[in-house]
Amino acid sequence: xxxxxxxxxxxxxxxxxxxxxxxxxxxxxxxxxxxxxxxxxxxxxxxxxxxxxxxxxxxxxxxxxxxxxxxxxxxxxxxxxxxxxxxxxxxxxxxxxxxxxxxxxxxxxxxxxxxxxxxxxxxxxxxxxxxxxxxxxxxxxxxxxxxxxxxxxxxxxxxxxxxxxxxxxxxxxxxxxxxxxxxxxxxxxxxxxxxxxxxxxxxxxxxxxxxxxxxxxxxxxxxxxxxxxxxxxxxxxxxxxxxxxxxxxxxxxxxxxxxxxxxxxxxxxxxxxxxxxxxxxxxxxxxxxxxxxxxxxxxxxxxxxxxxxxxxxxxxxxxxxxxxxxxxxxxxxxxxxxxxxxxxxxxxxxxxxxxxxxxxxxxxxxxxxxxxxxxxxxxxxxxxxxxxxxxxxxxxxxxxxxxxxxxxxxxxxxxxxxxxxxxxxxxxxxxxxxxxxxxxxxxxxxxxxxxxxxxxxxxxxxxxxxxxxxxxxxxxxxxxxxxxxxxxxxxxxxxxxxxxxxxxxxxxxxxxxxxxxxxxxxxxxxxxxxxxxxxxxxxxxxxxxxxxxxxxxxxxxxxxxxxxxxxxxxxxxxxxxxxxxxxxxxxxxxxx
Numbered sequence: 334x335x336x337x338x339x340x341x342x343x344x345x346x347x348x349x350x351x352x353x354x355x356x357x358x359x360x361x362x363x364x365x366x367x368x369x370x371x372x373x374x375x376x377x378x379x380x381x382x383x384x385x386x387x388x389x390x391x392x393x394x395x396x397x398x399x400x401x402x403x404x405x406x407x408x409x410x411x412x413x414x415x416x417x418x419x420x421x422x423x424x425x426x427x428x429x430x431x432x433x434x435x436x437x438x439x440x441x442x443x444x445x446x447x448x449x450x451x452x453x454x455x456x457x458x459x460x461x462x463x464x465x466x467x468x469x470x471x472x473x474x475x476x477x478x479x480x481x482x483x484x485x486x487x488x489x490x491x492x493x494x495x496x497x498x499x500x501x502x503x504x505x506x507x508x509x510x511x512x513x514x515x516x517x518x519x520x521x522x523x524x525x526x527x528x529x530x531x532x533x534x535x536x537x538x539x540x541x542x543x544x545x546x547x548x549x550x551x552x553x554x555x556x557x558x559x560x561x562x563x564x565x566x567x568x569x570x571x572x573x574x575x576x577x578x579x580x581x582x583x584x585x586x587x588x589x590x591x592x593x594x595x596x597x598x599x600x601x602x603x604x605x606x607x608x609x610x611x612x613x614x615x616x617x618x619x620x621x622x623x624x625x626x627x628x629x630x631x632x633x634x635x636x637x638x639x640x641x642x643x644x645x646x647x648x649x650x651x652x653x654x655x656x657x658x659x660x661x662x663x664x665x666x667x668x669x670x671x672x673x674x675x676x677x678x679x680x681x682x683x684x685x686x687x688x689x690x691x692x693x694x695x696x697x698x699x700x701x702x703x704x705x706x707x708x709x710x711x712x713x714x715x716x717x718x719x720x721x722x723x724x725x726x727x728x729x730x731x732x733x734x735x736x737x738x739x740x741x742x743x744x745x746x747x748x749x750x751x752x753x754x755x756x757x758x759x760x761x762x763x764x765x766x767x768x769x770x771x772x773x774x775x776x777x778x779x780x781x782x783x784x785x786x787x788x789x790x791x792x793x794x795x796x797x798x799x800x801x802x803x804x805x806x807x808x809x810x811x812x813x814x815x816x817x818x819x820x821x822x823x824x825x826x827x828x829x830x831x832x833x834x835x836x837x838x839x840x841x842x843x844x845x846x847x848x849x850x851x852x853x854x855x856x857x858x859x860x861x862x863x864x865x866x867x868x869x870x871x872x873x874x875x876x877x878x879x880x881x882x883x884x885x886x887x888x889x890x891x892x893x894x895x896x897x898x899x900x901x902x903x904x905x906x907x908x909x910x911x912x913x914x915x916x917x918x919x920x921x922x923x924x925x
Contacts, residue, residue: 336887338838340410340516341403341699344421345707348398348504349477349549354492355484356500358393359435359448363497364400365389366430366816368420373820374430377413377420383828384409385836389417393482396550396633396711403699407518408831411526418512418530422505423537429812431494440806442794449489456486457782459567459577463772466565467581467639471768474555478633507534508546508718511710515699517837546718550711554635556583560766562656567772568779576645577772578623578655582758583765584636587712590732593636594739595746595754600628600638601682602751603666607919608678614662615642615655622649622658632708638758647773656769660760667755671748679751680744687740692890705733840886847879858884 335341348357366374378388385405392399400421404410436446444453455461465481472479484492514523534540569575585592603611604626615622624644631637642655666673693701709730710716732739758764797805842856844863851866853859862884899907 334517335515335698335702337516337698338836339403339405339699340407340514340518341401341703342410342414342417343399343401343513343515343703343707344418344510345397345399345513345710346421346505346510347396347549347711348393348482349396350480350482351475351477352488353481353485354488354496355448355452355482356492356497357398357504358452358483359431359492359497360424360501360505361391361393361398361400362434362448363426363430364391364420364424366427366434367425368416369423369425370419371416371824372425373818373824374816376820376824377417379820379825380416380828381413383825383830384413385831385833386410386413395478395480395482395631397707399707404831406831406833406836407516407522408835410514410516410518411522412828412831414523414526415529418527419533421510422507422530423533424501426494426498426501427815428494429815431497432809432812433816435494435497436489436492437809437812438793438797438802438805439809440802442797442802442805443790444486444490444793446489448484449486452484452489453486455483457568457779459569459575459772459774462565462567463577463579463641463770466563466770466772467579467768470561470563470770471557471581471583471637472555473557475552476555477550477552478554478637502539502543504549506540506543506546509549511707511716513703513706513710515702548717550634554583554633557766557768561768562771563769564771564773566775566778568776568782569774570776570779572647572774572776574644574646575774576647576650578642578645578650579639579768579770579772580656580659581637581639581768581770584630584638584758586635587632587708588714588729590729590739591742592754592758593630594736595743595751596636596638596758597630598679598683598686598740598743599666599751599754599759600630600640601686602674602679603663604628604640605682610662610666610673611640611659614658620646620649622646622653622655632712634712650771650773655771663755663760667752667760669749669752669756671752673755674748674751676748676751679746683740683743687737690736690740695889702734705730708733842884842886843881845879845881854881856884858886 381389386402389402434447436449439445468479623642626642628640713729842858843854845852851863853863
């Protein structure tokens with residue numbers, strides 16, 4: 334229950350794939366082409382807009398697919414909810430939809446489709462190539478975490494609608510779908526809204542015939558037996574800079590929240606700010622090796638942790654052993670004496686993270702809560718199909734929602750304990766063997782990919798022939814005609830607009846100060862705030878600059894936005910302004 338004028342819905346399904354055909358991603362698109370009760374493309378967005386929502390959305394991750402909608406007020410949400418769930422559980426999945434949305438061959442003999450073109454724009458990008466190479470290396474053998482759930486081009490050309498339908502039957506079943514709702518909403522009304530969907534589930538013969546459900550991602554996660562160093566190339570016009578380096582480790586189990594949180598802080602410690610050990614070794618040095626570095630921790634059965642160096646200088650990369658430099662720096666941090674850890678700086682970072690957590694809970698509570706809820710649905714033991722009442726899912730979820738309590742425990746850690754953590758997971762003999770992927774830009778590699786694709790398309794055109802291309806064009810045209818059927822106006826009008834008067838807005842009171850005078854603008858507390866401001870400034874007077882003060886009831890954080898006119902700057906100063914903004918908070922202050 335989030336105190337907010339909006340209600341957000343997140344409908345998540347665990348979607349596991351052991352191949353690169355991209356069934357999870359293709360379904361994300363096909364779901365929106367209509368359902369058994371509402372068999373029209375785009376009808377979901379049309380009806381959602383009438384329920385005070387700005388359309389709908391979805392995403393596909395490595396381990397789940399999530400569909401979202403947020404409405405102003407609960408009345409519209411309750412109306413769109415059963416329609417949305419009908420799309421998720423009972424989509425049409427017609428051949429025509431697969432043709433237009435996933436993959437088809439045009440009348441010119443070229444490959445296209447919404448999903449295909451999306452992945453075509455990504456597959457040979459540096460970020461995607463590096464991520465794919467990293468996952469292939471760190472997960473040897475059979476592992477769903479190594480798959481490209483968006484689909485790779487070769488596999489998308491081979492994919493068919495029957496395979497997608499089978500994937501939906503296997504994974505989009507009631508036991509594997511979790512509905513999360515955040516906002517102010519009546520629980521009884523929520524149950525009444527989903528009642529028609531529950532009735533459809535109970536009456537569906539296909540669902541009744543399904544075999545017992547086995548929870549996805551139950552297999553052990555494999556790890557490399559020894560360290561791996563791999564070089565790859567990616568297409569780029571500039572071969573002098575822009576190289577990328579990744580360092581990856583397999584991390585702790587999902588339930589080990591304290592270790593997970595501690596590793597997040599440790600990686601923050603070694604990468605964030607100019608005084609961070611890796612930043613000093615790789616960026617704040619002459620000559621610098623890279624322009625930026627960061628880290629990520631992927632929530633999985635066993636967490637995946639990786640560092641990324643970006644804008645790496647290619648000449649420096651040739652003359653320096655980056656793998657050895659990172660190892661040396663982390664080994665210094667992991668020194669058993671604890672000398673490599675500045676405990677006071679670590680405590681400062683932990684307090685910043687705690688403050689950031691509280692700020693997230695205030696400024697974006699829907700996303701903050703839903704992220705933890707989805708993670709628990711995917712991996713907490715209590716969400717398993719065979720879980721019994723009293724299993725620890727509630728406890729593990731409470732711990733994740735109360736991140737501040739976990740961070741408070743870390744404030745008590747000694748320097749030697751932080752060093753031992755670094756040794757255990759990043760540098761020592763007991764850590765997972767590290768995977769290092771070095772990606773370099775190559776113009777020739779880009780030209781090679783382009784020439785291969787040109788030859789493949791030419792061979793495809795020759796195989797189809799003029800008649801085959803014509804038939805492909807006719808098939809596409811027929812599919813487009815079928816998909817673009819008009820939505821009956823009578824169906825749209827059935828969804829009456831909710832009452833805007835029922836939306837509970839946030840109480841905000843605003844005052845304006847201009848030329849030393851204060852004036853209440855709007856809100857029940859504006860006059861009182863204005864009087865208090867005048868009392869506080871009775872001696873010194875109000876500040877000369879104009880400003881507006883907005884008071885939100887219950888807010889725990891203050892946000893200050895400062896606007897400065899630049900009309901007095903020269904052209905040269907304006908050109909230098911972005912550079913100054915970039916370094917302003919890195920430079921020392923003359924007085925503080």
